[in-house]
Amino acid sequence: MQLKQLEYLVKIVECGSITQAAQKLYISQPSLTKAISNLEQEYGIRLLNRKSRGIEVTAEGAEFLYYAKGVLAAASTMDHAFFKQEEWQHSRLFIASQQLDFVYKLYLDMYQSCQEEIVHYGLAEMDRQMVTQSVLRGDSDIGILVHTNSDARSFLNLHEKRKLEIHVLERADVYICVGPQSPFYDRDSVTYTETKTCLHLVLDMEIQARQNAYFEQTISKFNKDKLIFFNTISACECFLLQTDALVFIAKWAIACFKDKRIRAIPVVEDAADQPRMYTELVWIKRVIEPLSQTELQFVKKMEQLFQKDSACES
Numbered sequence: 627m628q629l630k631q632l633e634y635l636v637k638i639v640e641c642g643s644i645t646q647a648a649q650k651l652y653i654s655q656p657s658l659t660k661a662i663s664n665l666e667q668e669y670g671i672r673l674l675n676r677k678s679r680g681i682e683v684t685a686e687g688a689e690f691l692y693y694a695k696g697v698l699a700a701a702s703t704m705d706h707a708f709f710k711q712e713e714w715q716h717s718r719l720f721i722a723s724q725q726l727d728f729v730y731k732l733y734l735d736m737y738q739s740c741q742e743e744i745v746h747y748g749l750a751e752m753d754r755q756m757v758t759q760s761v762l763r764g765d766s767d768i769g770i771l772v773h774t775n776s777d778a779r780s781f782l783n784l785h786e787k788r789k790l791e792i793h794v795l796e797r798a799d800v801y802i803c804v805g806p807q808s809p810f811y812d813r814d815s816v817t818y819t820e821t822k823t824c825l826h827l828v829l830d831m832e833i834q835a836r837q838n839a840y841f842e843q844t845i846s847k848f849n850k851d852k853l854i855f856f857n858t859i860s861a862c863e864c865f866l867l868q869t870d871a872l873v874f875i876a877k878w879a880i881a882c883f884k885d886k887r888i889r890a891i892p893v894v895e896d897a898a899d900q901p902r903m904y905t906e907l908v909w910i911k912r913v914i915e916p917l918s919q920t921e922l923q924f925v926k927k928m929e930q931l932f933q934k935d936s937a938c939e940s
Contacts, residue, residue, distance in 0.1 A: 629701055631665045632694040634658055635673065639691060643680040717920040720748040722757045722766035725829075725859050726907075727881035728931060729770060736924050745920055753857065758782060761910055762789060767921055769910040770928075772876040774800070774903060788913070795907045796932045798877035800893045805866035810891060817896045818903075825852040825871040827862050829879075859883060876905045907932075 638647040638658070648655040666673050673687035683691065719736060723729050733749055750760065754771045758781075761769040773781045782790065802810070802821060809824075810816050854871070856862050859882040862873050866888055880890045895902060909928065911917060917925065 627665065627668060629698065631661050632698055634661050635665065635691065635694055636698065638662065638674065638681060639683055644676075717743070717918045718746040718748070718767070719920050719924055720746075720750075720766045721768050721770065721924075722750050722752060722760035723770040724754055724757060724772060724879070725751050725882055726770060726772070726876075726878045728878060732924070732928055732931065735927060736920075739923075740920065743920070754781065758786060758790070758910065761912060762786060764912070767911060767915070767917065768924065770907070771910070772878065772905050772907055774905050775901075776903060790910045791913055793909050795909060795929065796878075797904055797906050800903050800905055801875050801877060801880060801890045802872045802893055803862070803866060803875050803880065803883055803888050803890050804872045805869070805889075806887055807868075807870045808866075808872060809870065810872070811889060813891055815892050815894050817894055819896045821872060821893065825854070825869060827865055827871050827873040828853055828855045829857070829859070829862055829873055829875065863888060876907070878907050 634647070634651065637651055638644055641647040641650065644658055644662075645655055648658045651658065662673060669690070671686040671690065672684050673690055675682040675684060719733075721729070721733065729749070733747075737745075737747065748766070750766065752760065754773070757766075757769040757771045760766040782792075802816065804810050810820070854865065856865070859879070863883050863885055865871055866873065866883075867885060874893070875890065883890075893903070909925065
């Protein structure tokens, strides 16, 4: 398959005629017909049917045409990016992240500091599993997510860990968020045992985690008889204000709750000899691909943000 063959196919369909397409492409009709015939033979499909008034695209041809246009568009973008570097330098900043309160400001800061450059931006909020898959697939170049020390071994399988670099930004205690109707509303801390009788809202819980044994391990701190799953902060916020429910939350997502009536309370272990539960904020990238200067600038700003916060706390 050659790009020229795909270009010929697209032009024939645009013109609705092999004869007219040959005229516009400045090639002979037999040469154009031969090019399409070779393409059909290579893939073992029929792309076009000749009619008395032109051509008709077959069902397979229509599907093939969809992919052909995608290949041509990608090739055009690649040519534009690399054949004209001297006049069009560009980079991209594609981030996948859980719902975390610092990401918006950091991303805005990046945009404002790069206004003199050509940067393609993309910020997608999704659950943890989708963040890792987005980076692994190459849809995003940097992923930002949270995991706990109890699931640190299982949130990525061995195959994924080999393909990803994992960088820890900060470690923090576990919190719950509650509304005014919660019995813990005026408390300075709560224990895991105390929370087990309450209605639990679960935020950004991956679908697979609800369907396999891994879910049974991570859900041990929750009341399994009273669970409601949400995938947005706003949905949780509405429920917290109207019920006595609680939601376990990472430190870096607390400020996403905009209603001032919602409180964040640290969760402590019931006994001193129990292992401490904590969360880690991490960023990830693919091992084999270096970061661009724009991406390195973003990572530097992100790491400086948490170094500054650590210095303030100490």
